[in-house]
Amino acid sequence: MNDFQLTRNPAGRLVLTREGERHEGVLPVRSYPIAAPDECVSLLSAEGHEIAWIERLDSLPDDVRALIISELACREFTPEIKRISHVSSFATPSTWQVETDKGDTELLLKAEDHIRHLSATALLITDGHGVSFMIRDLEKMDTHSRKLLDRFL
Numbered sequence: 218m219n220d221f222q223l224t225r226n227p228a229g230r231l232v233l234t235r236e237g238e239r240h241e242g243v244l245p246v247r248s249y250p251i252a253a254p255d256e257c258v259s260l261l262s263a264e265g266h267e268i269a270w271i272e273r274l275d276s277l278p279d280d281v282r283a284l285i286i287s288e289l290a291c292r293e294f295t296p297e298i299k300r301i302s303h304v305s306s307f308a309t310p311s312t313w314q315v316e317t318d319k320g321d322t323e324l325l326l327k328a329e330d331h332i333r334h335l336s337a338t339a340l341l342i343t344d345g346h347g348v349s350f351m352i353r354d355l356e357k358m359d360t361h362s363r364k365l366l367d368r369f370l
Contacts, residue, residue, distance in 0.1 A: 221269055223260075223281045231288055233260060233268060240268055245285045250293060251335060251351070258285065296322070298342070298352045301362040307369070310345065317350065324350060329369050340366075 221235040223243070231243040242263035249257055260269040274282050296317035305312040310327045325345035326332070333341045340352040355363060 219269070219271070219277055219281065223284050225284065231260075231284060235269070243268070244292070245288050247289065247293070250295075251339075251341070258289075260285075295341075295349050295351050298350050298362075300359055301365045304365050304368075309369075315350070324348070326369070332369055 221233050224232050224234075226232050226241060230241055231245075233240045233243045240262050244261045244263075246259050246261055247254060247257065248259060255274045256272065258271040258274060259267050260271070262268050271277065271285070274285065277285070296319040298315050298317050300316040301313060302316060302321075303314040309329055310325060313324045313326060315322060315324060324342070326342065327345045331343045333343075335341055335351075338354045338356055340355065342350045342352070344350065352358065352366075355366070358366070
């Protein structure tokens with residue numbers, strides 16, 4: 218149960234009110250964005266200090282949860298790779314043509330160590346521009362994509 222109110226001000230920034238104290242420009246931050254995206258969310262003041270802790274998003278009222286999820290979606294951008302269509306080279310740096318849940322795009326893999334194992338089947342790939350791409354389940358990818366990826370693992 219939360220002991221605060223959360224609203225948006227006219228400028229679109231989150232405002233947390235608790236015990237008469239008002240905090241403008243609140244930022245939600247997930248503690249475990251990949252492993253537990255609906256758990257352990259901290260609400261930070263504009264100065265970066267934690268002002269509220271949320272153990273589980275599903276414990277919040279619908280309107281508060283919707284505000285937090287909306288704000289997180291604006292701040293977090295991790296496209297999920299569904300298919301690898303082409304790689305320019307099996308040596309790094311290489312350019313990859315990929316299909317993601319956000320559409321087709323190109324990523325630059327600068328070094329093989331920019332591919333991190335999150336689990337036995339999940340990977341996080343950081344491209345040369347700092348964008349993180351996720352592969353949730355290697356085993357669900359098509360054969361062509363897995364063969365290309367195997368050359369880098």
